[in-house]
Amino acid sequence: MDDALLSELLAAKLRDAMLGLDGAVSVPSAEALDADFARARADFDACRYAGLAVRLPRLIRAGHALTANGDGADHCSRLAQTYLVATRMLVKLDEQQLGWMAADRARQLAEASGDALAVAECARQLSVLARKAGWHDQALSIALSAADDPQLRGSGRAGAAERGLLIQSAAYTVARRGDRDGMRSLTDEAAAIAKELGGATLLRDHGGGFSPLTVQLHRISAENYAGDPMAALDAARSISLKALPSVERRSRCLSDVAAALDRLGRRQECVRTLLAAEHHAPEETHTRPVVKMLISSLLVSGPTSTELRGLAQRSGVLS
Structure with missing residues (x-):
């Protein structure tokens, strides 16, 4: 298909x-x-x-x-x-x-x-959906309330890791509101939890788990959403794709980097990064609406290339 x-x-x-x-x-x-x-x-x-x-x-x-x-x-x-x-x-x-x-x-x-961990992960997903709906206050409240739940705090290492993910979700929300300082404060809080855990924590309901590396991955899109694409690229420089825990996380890293490059007007690098994302995860690159929107904007915002047109055709953006 x-x-x-x-x-x-x-x-x-x-x-x-x-x-x-x-x-x-x-x-x-x-x-x-x-x-x-x-x-x-x-x-x-x-x-x-x-x-x-x-x-x-x-x-x-x-x-x-x-x-x-x-x-x-x-x-x-x-x-x-x-x-x-x-x-x-x-x-x-x-x-x-x-x-x-x-x-x-x-x-x-x-x-x-x-299942306290599953309840917390459900709250994280509801927070994501609320943020996408533009309900930023509600998204922030859902994530931070779940992070402070006593049952989650009593769930050991996995509970601490889930708290870190919830705090990251809250950081995304304040980034969407353009609050760069608030985003960095919350991200630093998540990073402190990851450092205290002392390494990667696998989570049943989140294949990427939680670690200092995944917090750094989060910084890329958070900095970009908060309006600082150069800081997003700085965050990306410290990440090795091979060290990321899954193909899905590698694809996310590359698409976030591509979005930052697009904001900076670095078209050729942006296209090369999208092609790298396609190499790692073709189905993800061809199906995610946010990636397809980026490809579509590249087609109309400047000179195109054979590589860009080919990517657009494979993604269904260009017939």
């Missing part, structure tokens, strides 16, 4: 699964579901979105069939985790209505299963 059509396919399949429009459901064993979910999470981390278009709807249908039968907290927890992956994917695709639906279902299921 043409990568440029993947976003529509994935969103449509998730929509129909969440609405229960797929008819009879065959429910595999718990072991098979766990294996299928592990593959879905690996697909997300590797930016294999064609695989997600098959696995996530299947997991949602099966999860609802099991929870409807009252089959226990384990199934609620798995379904909550499935909805969290779906939410992160829908946020990437800028499908906000479906994203809200998925995030709210994830929250209800996480609360029902008593």
Whole structure:
């Protein structure tokens, strides 16, 4: 399938699964579901979105069939985790209505299963969606309230790492408001948590985990959103792509760098960086609306090249 059509396919399949429009459901064993979910999470981390278009709807249908039968907290927890992956994917695709639906279902299921880490991650995703809707005060409140929750503070190393991610989300929000000092203060707070943890902390509901390196990755887009693309590039210089924990994180790094270069008018470097992102994660580069908008703006804002036109065609921006 043409990568440029993947976003529509994935969103449509998730929509129909969440609405229960797929008819009879065959429910595999718990072991098979766990294996299928592990593959879905690996697909997300590797930016294999064609695989997600098959696995996530299947997991949602099966999860609802099991929870409807009252089959226990384990199934609620798995379904909550499935909805969290779906939410992160829908946020990437800028499908906000479906994203809200998925995030709210994830929250209800996480609360029902008593999973404090999943509840906190749901709050982070709701904060992201609120920020995208322009509800900055609410986004900030959601993230910081979740970071201060006593249950999360009592969840050990993983809880501290999740607090760091929530504080990073708050920093993005104040960056969107143009508050550079506030963004840097919150990012420094997240960096202090990462330093105290003393290395990378893997998180079940966030494939990138949390570490000083991921905080630095966050600084790139945060500085750019706060209006300082040169500071964004300075943050990027200290990051080795190979050291980042997943293809998805490498692609995010490159697309954020490309956005900063575009703001500085460095067109050729911007295009080269987008081509590098495409090399690492073609499906991500061809489907994310924010990347496609950047490619589209490059086409109309100055001289084009064979490489740029080819990228635009592969992304469905240019027919």
